[in-house]
Amino acid sequence: MKKTGAQILCESLIKEGVEVIFGILGGAVLPIYDTFPQYPQLRHILVRHEQGAAHAADGYARVTHKAGVCIATSGPGATNLVTGIACAYMDSAPMVAITGQVATPVIGKDAFQETDITGITIPITKHNYLVTDVAELAKTIKEAFHIAQTGRPGPVLIDIPRDVQQEQTDFVYPDKLDLPSYKVVSRGHPAQIKKAAKLINEAEQPVIIAGRGIIISQAYDEFKKFAEKAQLPVAHTLLGLGSFPGNHILDLGMLGMHGIACANMAVQNADLLIAIGMRFDDRATGNTREFAPNARVIHIDIDPAEIGKNILTEVPVVGDVKSVLTALNEEIERREHGDWLSQIEQWRHEYPSLEIRQSDELLPQYIIHQIYEATQGDALLVTGVGQNQMWAAQHFVYTKPNSLISAGGLGPMGFELPAAMGVKVGRPEEVVWCVAGDGGFQMTIQELATLTQENIAVKIAIMNNGYLGMVRQWQELFYGRRYVDTKLWNPDFVKIAEAYDIPGIRVKRREEVIPAIQKAMEYPGAFLIDFLIEPEENVYPIVPPGESLARFFEPSRPEVLGGKL
Amino acid sequence: MGGKLTNTKHTLVALVEDKPGVLNRITSLFRRRSFNIQSLAVGGSEHPGLSRMTIVAVGDSAQIEQVRKQLDKLINVIKVSDITEEDMVDRELALIKVKATASTRSEIMQIVGIFRANIVDVAPGSLTVEVTGDEDKVNSLLGLLSDFGVKELSRTGRIALTRGSSS
The missing domain is CATH 3.30.70.1150 (ACT-like. Chain A, domain 2)
Incomplete structure (x- = not known):
């Protein structure tokens, strides 16, 4: 029986196990939307801006380990997806983005709402397609999901002209893939694994840098066994938080620009780094020339192009983290590393980065910590970008696997609300907290309407300091306190929430924090708390840009910034 | 970054799918990653539907290895090798x-x-x-x-x- 392109799309999505689509319609996707009522098993979530659709699909993907699907019309619909696609690309989240395109006869004629979205998204997708023949559609969708979800995951875009959505052909969903060039190495090379094990067995001051690859590979058990067997302390990249229990004795927390002092000190003094599923981002390494000067480096990653890209690697192991760690666990010896671990403990006491100062002010660190206390870590935290993100990374204890969802690579403000929406839709049984900044929150605030329309119970905590806070902090520390255009006039967020039929509460004082969090948790639906935090609170420690990780600044070490504070 | 850090000329040969937009993907990659390309020649190969591309790139061995690996990640690139050190x-x-x-x-x-x-x-x-x-x-x-x-x-x-x- 012949089916239209739109029907083929829907049936192929169902074959791929898709349950939810985030999108907004427009002229060039009308045939697809017209078909949706025939497929009630596909839940379409109508967002209010395409960026929201892409971030929601990204959030959904990160917690379900399945490709998130978003859909937008041609032209502006497609270009509005771009930030969300770029974000998923940087953070290796599987996504299939579907865009409508103008009809094939007018492609290239600058038709109304035409844009070359495949051209635009080449550098920010793992692959993309323009489907000009309906007979190619099913095969393309199969390939797209395979590419998006395997190896190092990433976004794939499929651009479908309107006439292709309407044309008919026989529908057969292919069993086999025809991708001769696409190879995924899953098992690490045995010789490399032996070499890595030898370095680990010989190391006196080893440190693991745990990245999101561990989470993507769902290698939590293998990783815990690995760290425990050889007593290897674990520092995390931002996105590696949630790969290892944050309350474990071997856990050091995040390293990098706003890394915990003991994590940075451990890395800088290590004789061996075991980098797992991470890519040596500059925010994690600081100045690469002075990074871990005495360390030999083992780098485990599924993407061979990450090996040697930023940091000289002595023993690369290309493969899936879970498979590589399983093999390594057989090869490594039990070790104690008593002296090294006590040295790290000493740093932890010497530089108590996580100590929240006693104050009557409403401190964001205290709020994040109270969200942790209230949930006992049994929650998924979705953050914005900037100070709120760093406080959330530092002061929540990520004891639950994959419990931090944050935009690490691209760093798009406004990620938090739509991503939290996607996370909650993907994991409805979990408590989902959206930690926002007052700046970023307004970049995607329109998705409050989606929360209400679709009954998505996200708890929103705005760290409202009336500033673009992280930029203000940089102006304070590195631009002579010249606060150029970082002060924000803000609307009344509680009234705004009420207008969207979401209850909210404003918190100005420390003693109101715990009751407010309780109230949010007890309320069955979405809830907003506008925390009016200390306006000029900074994120510490901070490694000044371009500096070595050892030169972290915190108020107890004024010498790093030449006494400036 | 290991290996020779001096800039030398490397010859890379790639077998790529002969499809619309493939050349664009490859040149876009060079531009985006600031790879220094001296010449690029592309034409038919012994396989129907596949083109052979010869790329002359200048850089140290680590940079060229990055070029090769990044090219290899493109879905339309079937195979890419640096044949500089080979008899060619x-x-x-x-x-x-x-x-x-x-x-x-x-x-x-x-x-x-x-x-x-x-x-x-x-x-x-x-x-x-x-x-x-x-x-x-x-x-x-x-x-x-x-x-x-x-x-x-x-x-x-x-x-x-x-x-x-x-x-």
Whole structure:
């Protein structure tokens, strides 16, 4: 029986196990939307801006380990997806983005709402397609999901002209893939694994840098066994938080620009780094020339192009983290590393980065910590970008696997609300907290309407300091306190929430924090708390840009910034 | 970054799918990652539907390894290898339009003969020379002809294959 392109799309999505689509319609996707009522098993979530659709699909993907699907019309619909696609690309989240395109006869004629979205998204997708023949559609969708979800995951875009959505052909969903060039190495090379094990067995001051690859590979058990067997302390990249229990004795927390002092000190003094599923981002390494000067480096990653890209690697192991760690666990010896671990403990006491100062002010660190206390870590935290993100990374204890969802690579403000929406839709049984900044929150605030329309119970905590806070902090520390255009006039967020039929509460004082969090948790639906935090609170420690990780600044070490504070 | 940190010329050969937009994906990658490409030649291969691409890139060995790995990640790139260190045959074709007068024409023809190049067009004020060879050969001929005045020059860039029966 012949089916239209739109029907083929829907049936192929169902074959791929898709349950939810985030999108907004427009002229060039009308045939697809017209078909949706025939497929009630596909839940379409109508967002209010395409960026929201892409971030929601990204959030959904990160917690379900399945490709998130978003859909937008041609032209502006497609270009509005771009930030969300770029974000998923940087953070290796599987996504299939579907865009409508103008009809094939007018492609290239600058038709109304035409844009070359495949051209635009080449550098920010793992692959993309323009489907000009309906007979190619099913095969393309199969390939797209395979590419998006395997190896190092990433976004794939499929651009479908309107006439292709309407044309008919026989529908057969292919069993086999025809991708001769696409190879995924899953098992690490045995010789490399032996070499890595030898370095680990010989190391006196080893440190693991745990990245999101561990989470993507769902290698939590293998990783815990690995760290425990050889007593290897674990520092995390931002996105590696949630790969290892944050309350474990071997856990050091995040390293990098706003890394915990003991994590940075451990890395800088290590004789061996075991980098797992991470890519040596500059925010994690600081100045690469002075990074871990005495360390030999083992780098485990599924993407061979990450090996040697930023940091000289002595023993690369290309493969899936879970498979590589399983093999390594057989090869490594039990070790104690008593002296090294006590040295790290000493740093932890010497530089108590996580100590929240006693104050009557409403401190964001205290709020994040109270969200942790209230949930006992049994929650998924979705953050914005900037100070709120760093406080959330530092002061929540990520004891639950994959419990931090944050935009690490691209760093798009406004990620938090739509991503939290996607996370909650993907994991409805979990408590989902959206930690926002007052700046970023307004970049995607329109998705409050989606929360209400679709009954998505996200708890929103705005760290409202009336500033673009992280930029203000940089102006304070590195631009002579010249606060150029970082002060924000803000609307009344509680009234705004009420207008969207979401209850909210404003918190100005420390003693109101715990009751407010309780109230949010007890309320069955979405809830907003506008925390009016200390306006000029900074994120510490901070490694000044371009500096070595050892030169972290915190108020107890004024010498790093030449006494400036 | 390991290996040689001096900048050298590398020859990369890639087998790529002959589909719309593939060249764009490859050049977009070079631009985005700031890879320094000296020449790029593309045409048919022994496999129907696949093109062979020869890329001459300049960089240290770590940079070139990045080029190779990033190219290899492209879905439309079937295979890519750096054949610089291998035994290979490389050729380039150039068309050189050189100024020629009655008094210089025979001297030019003599040089062209020595290089086993061909004259493919003769006009009252010029000769067009076709030369095939490795880059050094083309450069030497060009050097000699430039004394007469080169009006136009078009070079294909390098194409290369490894020697022997292996593929």
